[in-house]
Amino acid sequence: MKTAAELNMIARDIRIDALRGIHAAGSGHPGGSFSVTDILTALYFGVMNVDPADPCMEGRDRLVLSKGHAAPALYATLAHRGFFDPEEMLSLRHMGSFLQGHPDMHKCPGVEISTGSLGQGFSAAVGMAIADKLDKKDRRTFVVTGDGELQEGIIWEAALQAAKYGLDNLIAVVDWNNLQIDGVVDTVKKVAPVDAKFAAFGWEVFNVDGHDMQALLDTFEKALKVSGKPVCIVAKTVKGKGVSFMENQAGWHGKAPNDEQLAQALKELGGEM
Amino acid sequence: MADVKKTATREAYGKFLVEYGAEREDLIVMSADLSGSNKTDGFEKAYPERFIECGISEQDMMAEAAGIALSGHVVAASSFAMFAAGRAYEIVRNSIAHTKANVKVCATHGGITVGEDGATHQTFEDIALMRVLPDMKVIVPADAVSTKILMKQEFDTDGPAYFRLGRSGVPEIYIEGSDAASQLKVGKAYEIMEGNDVAIIANGIMVAAAMEAAMELRERGVKARVIDMHTVKPIDEDAIIRAAEECGHIVTAEEHSVIGGLGSAVAEVTAQKCPCRITMVGQHDCFGESGKPAELLKKYGMTAEDIVKAALQ
Ligand SMILES: Cc1ncc(C[n+]2csc(CCOP(=O)(O)OP(=O)(O)O)c2C)c(N)n1
């Protein structure tokens, strides 16, 4: 088991490769990739039972990136976990690459279901957890959503269903960065308080600092012990985390850095060109 | 056509909204967290009190749009074509088309030229979905000038409509104030180039490709008629019948699935009124992928060259 400090170093490398990919592609979503990086790192390196040598291993835990636009973070995480060579990140979004603009389950090993249309991944994850209950499979389904994404009604329809079936094999993580494309979530269409909403929907809820690796690991540990109901972890995050000029800027939701910005960002992240 | 000025039809839409908003105080514009991409942000700046932000809730937006329209407004509701026509489909059907609400669904980022975002964001089905709805007009403008002209006419008319707009810049085809521009009418095809050897019926970005193809064909001694079928519904049957009778071979060209779109609409007319050979250029029953728009158009067979090949078949 790796320590939180070790995971932080991995997360740093994941951010670097995600950004190199976005830069090479000339498009993509750095903001939401960086807010979710520590969460994905904690999950893939400290929580989930997966095998990069056998992506379809029987009994593996499954993760659905419902906020599919953060694909660069997922790909770089899978790459560093050993699913494929991190250098492949440079093919991101290029014609013929298995690293599509949004995760494609038929192209990229380790991607459980194709996402990109917001809200649907959450429902699909509920479906997966229901299937595992029916099939008496002892494993977990994790689903990661954006906070803006919670404005999709489908999320709340599925949340009711998850509670109805007492899906304690389902853990949802909300990447709570309080930004979406048109601005601040609280202004665009307020979703807060998310914890109280999920609690009212019958979920067990935990709040956590989404960039505190130890706290994330501890929270997942607690979440795995919950029985009888689904768990929602509200992770307070910073959009663009790790790069000063991207942090808390809605403008960096879906924009690639130019050469200069990449150099600056890599310097801040501790990487090299 | 390298040196021609290029503007995306979504840009023209954004400008139209600001102008039209000055003319009509009952115009309401709605966004689902994509105001910058849909180009509705200019209207938001000019008339913040008449701009309704719905957040990432396309279904909610369309039903709200119906409610606002049925209370006496004209509403422009925008998202990506995938979500406006796809995600919100049944709501557009029952709350907008069936109620005949005065909602103009203005969808941007239609087709494969969405590019790098890939398959989940490239829709080839929206025209088919919208076209089967009774009372829904379906308009796919070819350039910026025709976008504004057709929008003005349609927004001046009561009732539901679907506009399909693009992400990428397209060459200027019509010149503002020109004779050609003055002849643009919703529901009426416009013949851009004359010819009787083959008729190319196109819309959206494929009109420019059709013109390029016609030029190439001319060099090979084939005179192609080029028709801008900007309105897929109600479709201009007369223009199709004339093309069938006078040219004997129709090539349809669309940035959309050949199942259910412009090609199908044309075939429905010829099959019933004047059987004619049709060759369809478009997306052939498959999903897209990430790539640059030009690369994708080439791979999936939606270039001028593909139209030339189809015309010579
Ligand atoms: C159904 C749907 N509507 C709209 C979009 C376009 N879109 C992509 S990302 C995004 C904003 C997402 O905000 P949030 O969920 O807060 O994600 P994050 O801040 O983590 O990037 C939108 C509107 C989409 N992908 N899917």
Ligand SMILES: [Mg+2]
């Ligand atoms: Mg957010």
